[in-house]
Amino acid sequence: MTTSTKGLEGIVATQSSISSIIDDQLSYVGYRIDDLAEHASFEEVIYLLWNLKLPTKAELENVKQELAKNMEIPEEVIDHLRSYDLSTVHPMAALRTAVSLLGLYDDESDIMEPEANKRKAIRIQAKIATIVAAFSRIRNGQEPVKPKADLGYAENFLYMLNGKEADAIEIEAINKALVLHADHELNASTFTARVCVATLSDIYSGITAAIGALKGPLHGGANENVMKMLSEIGEEENAIPYVEKKLANKEKIMGMGHRVYRNGDPRAKHLKEMSKQLTTLTKQEKWYNMSVKIEDYIKENKGLPANVDFYSASVYHSLGIDHDLFTPIFAVSRTSGWLAHILEQYDNNRLIRPRAEYIGPDLQDYVELNKRG
Numbered sequence: 001m002t003t004s005t006k007g008l009e010g011i012v013a014t015q016s017s018i019s020s021i022i023d024d025q026l027s028y029v030g031y032r033i034d035d036l037a038e039h040a041s042f043e044e045v046i047y048l049l050w051n052l053k054l055p056t057k058a059e060l061e062n063v064k065q066e067l068a069k070n071m072e073i074p075e076e077v078i079d080h081l082r083s084y085d086l087s088t089v090h091p092m093a094a095l096r097t098a099v100s101l102l103g104l105y106d107d108e109s110d111i112m113e114p115e116a117n118k119r120k121a122i123r124i125q126a127k128i129a130t131i132v133a134a135f136s137r138i139r140n141g142q143e144p145v146k147p148k149a150d151l152g153y154a155e156n157f158l159y160m161l162n163g164k165e166a167d168a169i170e171i172e173a174i175n176k177a178l179v180l181h182a183d184h185e186l187n188a189s190t191f192t193a194r195v196c197v198a199t200l201s202d203i204y205s206g207i208t209a210a211i212g213a214l215k216g217p218l219h220g221g222a223n224e225n226v227m228k229m230l231s232e233i234g235e236e237e238n239a240i241p242y243v244e245k246k247l248a249n250k251e252k253i254m255g256m257g258h259r260v261y262r263n264g265d266p267r268a269k270h271l272k273e274m275s276k277q278l279t280t281l282t283k284q285e286k287w288y289n290m291s292v293k294i295e296d297y298i299k300e301n302k303g304l305p306a307n308v309d310f311y312s313a314s315v316y317h318s319l320g321i322d323h324d325l326f327t328p329i330f331a332v333s334r335t336s337g338w339l340a341h342i343l344e345q346y347d348n349n350r351l352i353r354p355r356a357e358y359i360g361p362d363l364q365d366y367v368e369l370n371k372r373g
């Protein structure tokens with residue numbers, strides 16, 4: 001057998017028509033991320049990823065209505081969220097459990113026909129934002145807010161989170177963040193989802209597994225840790241000494257580096273621009289200024305670029321969002337990509353089962369218990 005590649009670096013593990021990263025350029029179904037970030041609504045991107053074409057006006061209206069109509073979550077899921085010890089439960093753990101629980105209240109959860117899978121995809125995408133918002137409100141001692149059928153996805157999420165309709169700039173920021181995080185080829189959580197459903201397990205299992213993979217700090221969990229780092233740094237003048245110390249201790253700087261991008265993550269510049277705008281507007285420029293200092297220093301000294309998680313931290317912070325909700329918001333967006341990949345996997349399935357290069361002891365004779373030293 002050939003030797004293994006640590007972390008499967010550079011291994012092409014599947015074919016996909018959903019998104020691509022070629023020469024540091026990201027596109028969804030061939031549409032450049034820069035164009036989508038500037039012009040598309042999240043619902044348009046959901047449609048694009050699931051249907052491999054941009055929607056017509058009527059198709060977009062339909063997907064918007066379907067999502068809005070399916071946003072409410074079962075009372076049992078809300079009751080379950082109320083039952084957690086909210087002082088210790090991380091919202092990503094709550095989300096993982098709640099999505100799994102949601103599957104128990106979906107009559108079609110184990111029906112594997114393509115049309116049933118598409119209906120479930122809509123329901124999961126619609127409800128995941130509601131779960132995150134409900135968790136946050138319950139944790140803050142507030143009642144969950146029901147979605148409004150006439151609001152768009154980003155708007156509804158903010159409405160359910162804050163209990164009031166959001167400003168245009170907040171909606172624009174969240175919509176853009178959702179568009180930018182929606183899909184990313186065969187990242188770790190998407191691969192996890194595909195491996196799971198390639199056993200012909202159900203969609204809820206695939207999304208639950210993917211949430212677990214996204215939670216880790218080397219993946220989606222990095223955005224929360226970026227804000228933790230910025231908060232520890234506190235003031236701009238502390239940024240470089242802080243980073244130097246981390247590097248001297250061989251610690252990683254969260255939000256920096258990427259397995260695929262070597263010259264920069266094309267999503268980061270959009271979030272950087274948004275961070276500048278929002279931190280200026282909310283008079284919290286120090287978070288942006290500090291981030292720029294760190295980005296420049298790491299680029300110059302380690303040759304590593306900022307990834308999507310780096311500036312999303314100061315964007316969400318300036319929108320007043322709790323830091324541990326940053327990764328759940330990433331999950332809300334990436335659910336659209338996970339679902340697209342799950343549907344694509346079902347469409348042309350083969351069990352995913354690579355090999356391991358064995359590096360343990362040679363064959364040896366079994367030693368009876370009473371003869372072991």
Ligand SMILES: CC(=O)SCCNC(=O)CCNC(=O)[C@H](O)C(C)(C)COP(=O)(O)OP(=O)(O)OC[C@H]1O[C@@H](n2cnc3c(N)ncnc32)[C@H](O)[C@@H]1OP(=O)(O)O
Nearest residue numbers: 217218219220222251252253254255256257258259307309
């Ligand atoms: C949405 C996303 O998932 S984007 C990624 C989010 N994750 C992060 O931001 C966490 C911080 N970044 C990292 O840990 C890494 O850059 C990853 C996991 C994203 C990519 O990692 P890989 O391609 O596997 O690189 P790997 O971890 O092997 O690092 C290679 C070298 O670069 C260094 N390095 C990589 N990232 C960083 C970093 N953020 N800070 C400091 N050093 C780093 C490593 O220490 C290692 O150095 P060494 O060769 O001297 O030991």
Ligand SMILES: O=C([O-])CC(=O)C(=O)O
Nearest residue numbers: 183184186187188259308
């Ligand atoms: O592709 C990756 O490895 C990580 C990433 O940027 C993402 O999932 O958005």
